Amino acid sequence: KNQVEQSPQSLIILEGKNCTLQCNYTVSPFSNLRWYKQDTGRGPVSLTIMTFSENTKSNGRYTATLDADTKQSSLHITASQLSDSASYICVVTPDAGNMLTFGGGTRLMVKP
């Protein structure tokens, strides 16, 4: 069964600090890996999308990395802001079909 595991489940950091969220997956082969940010009570919003041949993708203070050999991805948030408080979801698309495999998400809280 294809799986996407995220860690940690939750994280509390102080405003201005950096943090890194992890995503391990067993989906293989895969078309792309996406990181989403989901504010409480809202739909997920795409942060980055990477194909299997890409190693890194940045979107402002968000930088995603991908190691297809170890099947690991990370999302690094630089100089965190209070508005970064949200759930971050790692999503993998298998090579065939359109069914996305969602990780359980990491709930990040940024405190002043």
Next chain:
Amino acid sequence: SAVISQKPSRDICQRGTSLTIQCQVDSQVTMMFWYRQQPGQSLTLIATANQGSEATYESGFVIDKFPISRPNLTFSTLTVSNMSPEDSSIYLCSVDVGQKETQYFGPGTRLLVL
């Protein structure tokens, strides 16, 4: 990109009633997806809605409970039938504008069943 709107944004319903959720996209898309997100959980795919054909349901979801309409390429509805408190969730509509493009999600409909 795609802009997706959902109605209603939230609702409180009584056990045994049904609620129809609408999803409108600002561009024509082939496939639309309906997801459920239970409290504290990640997203679970309910079904894929294709224009002109019956929706394809995932394991654990049936048409009698979650009937779906897809009358055109920009609109879909999901009905949650004969609701129980276990149906309390966020229901999200989503579209994929291309294999390599990101999947866009609507803002969600927050449902509470009493």
